[in-house]
Amino acid sequence: MTATTTTRATATPVVAADGRRTLRSWHDEVRALHAAGRTGEAIDLLGRLTEAVPSEPRLRHGLVALLRADGRAVDADRLAVELDPNDAGAWCRLSRHARCTQDLDLFVEASLGWEAARPGDPTVAHFAAIARQIRDGHTHARPEAGYIAELFDHYADRFEGHLAKLGYRGPDVMADLVADLIGDGELRADSTLADLGCGTGLVGDRLRDATPWNGHLTGVDLSPRMLDHAAARTFDSRPVYDAVAEADFVDYLDTVPTGLDAVVAADAFIYVGDLRPVFAATARALRPGGWLVATLERLAPGDTAATTANGFRADLSGRYLHDDDWVERELLTAGFDVVVVEPMSVRREGHRPTPGSVVVAHLPRHAP
Numbered sequence: 001m002t003a004t005t006t007t008r009a010t011a012t013p014v015v016a017a018d019g020r021r022t023l024r025s026w027h028d029e030v031r032a033l034h035a036a037g038r039t040g041e042a043i044d045l046l047g048r049l050t051e052a053v054p055s056e057p058r059l060r061h062g063l064v065a066l067l068r069a070d071g072r073a074v075d076a077d078r079l080a081v082e083l084d085p086n087d088a089g090a091w092c093r094l095s096r097h098a099r100c101t102q103d104l105d106l107f108v109e110a111s112l113g114w115e116a117a118r119p120g121d122p123t124v125a126h127f128a129a130i131a132r133q134i135r136d137g138h139t140h141a142r143p144e145a146g147y148i149a150e151l152f153d154h155y156a157d158r159f160e161g162h163l164a165k166l167g168y169r170g171p172d173v174m175a176d177l178v179a180d181l182i183g184d185g186e187l188r189a190d191s192t193l194a195d196l197g198c199g200t201g202l203v204g205d206r207l208r209d210a211t212p213w214n215g216h217l218t219g220v221d222l223s224p225r226m227l228d229h230a231a232a233r234t235f236d237s238r239p240v241y242d243a244v245a246e247a248d249f250v251d252y253l254d255t256v257p258t259g260l261d262a263v264v265a266a267d268a269f270i271y272v273g274d275l276r277p278v279f280a281a282t283a284r285a286l287r288p289g290g291w292l293v294a295t296l297e298r299l300a301p302g303d304t305a306a307t308t309a310n311g312f313r314a315d316l317s318g319r320y321l322h323d324d325d326w327v328e329r330e331l332l333t334a335g336f337d338v339v340v341v342e343p344m345s346v347r348r349e350g351h352r353p354t355p356g357s358v359v360v361a362h363l364p365r366h367a368p
């Protein structure tokens with residue numbers, strides 16, 4: 001990898017054979033050009049200096065700084081990791097840039113470089129695993145819990161404002177479906193619900209506000225700061241959530257003491273690839289005849305993962321896309337009898353609706 005610097009073929013040699021100009025005097029000229037606002041020329045000159053005197057790392061560091069000052073962050077970071085492969089910050093920025101520009105080659109290189117520079121970090125490990133998925137076709141089943149907690153703890157105070165800009169309507173979709181189940185006599189108004197990946201509590205709020213449901217609600221989330229918001233949320237002077245649990249979906253479902261009537265999960269299962277353990281744990285935690293209502297991001301038909309046994313893959317966004325047919329099959333395998341998986345977008349990305357699906361699944365009333 002080399003920095004994008006232009007070398008003029010007719011340019012004066014950096015250090016003349018008779019040694020008349022010292023490196024310092026050239027360096028002063030670079031500074032003077034930069035100070036005069038002629039940063040592009042300063043970069044050209046410093047680029048030639050670094051090529052002429054490759055043994056002098058300070059020149060390259062100076063070039064990194066100049067490229068950054070000139071707004072050429074990617075060139076600067078490329079050169080920075082050439083100079084120091086342990087520069088985790090530069091690898092991180094390159095990986096993020098590659099995600100924005102969908103540059104798969106750069107994403108793979110930068111994410112694996114980032115992992116080598118910062119081993120053991122759950123966020124880095126997640127993106128490195130996605131890089132290996134792209135490069136080698138490895139399955140990346142789910143991120144470590146630490147990635148989710150860190151991501152959403154940082155995001156918690158901005159979360160709702162950001163989602164409003166994306167036209168997010170997951171909570172409305174959940175509320176409509178729960179209201180329909182109550183209207184159809186499938187759920188009692190005082191039934192017991194768990195909201196998996198409750199975040200700041202938008203779903204609970206909507207359920208209390210927009211449906212006849214008034215039962216017991218537990219919010220489950222891995223992010224303590226998201227849960228703080230959910231726990232503080234009130235409706236009609238009473239807490240929206242009767243209980244909150246800081247836990248992974250499966251850990252919570254495996255320890256829930258009584259049979260739940262329904263489990264809702266809006267925009268939360270998109271952080272798990274292999275949902276089979278979640279489906280199995282949900283089936284165990286629900287009472288006979290209980291319901292699961294969830295949203296997913298949808299894997300496009302023809303996407304390579306849809307043709308494999310997996311039926312899911314991690315996206316450069318860090319979230320997972322799932323194949324509708326795979327989801328339906330795995331819910332039936334987990335013991336659900338009626339399963340509906342339908343296309344439905346719950347938010348936008350850029351100016352386009354993010355392809356999504358809504359899942360409604362029912363457990364048999366009696367053991368088969």
Ligand SMILES: C[S@@+](CC[C@H](N)C(=O)[O-])C[C@H]1O[C@@H](n2cnc3c(N)ncnc32)[C@H](O)[C@@H]1O
Nearest residue numbers: 152197198199202221222223248249266268271
């Ligand atoms: C995009 S937010 C959605 C929040 C909320 N459901 C809503 O609709 O506003 C996803 C939430 O799921 C949580 N989450 C993701 N994976 C999780 C897991 N395996 N166990 C528990 N919570 C998880 C995150 O911490 C985050 O708060």
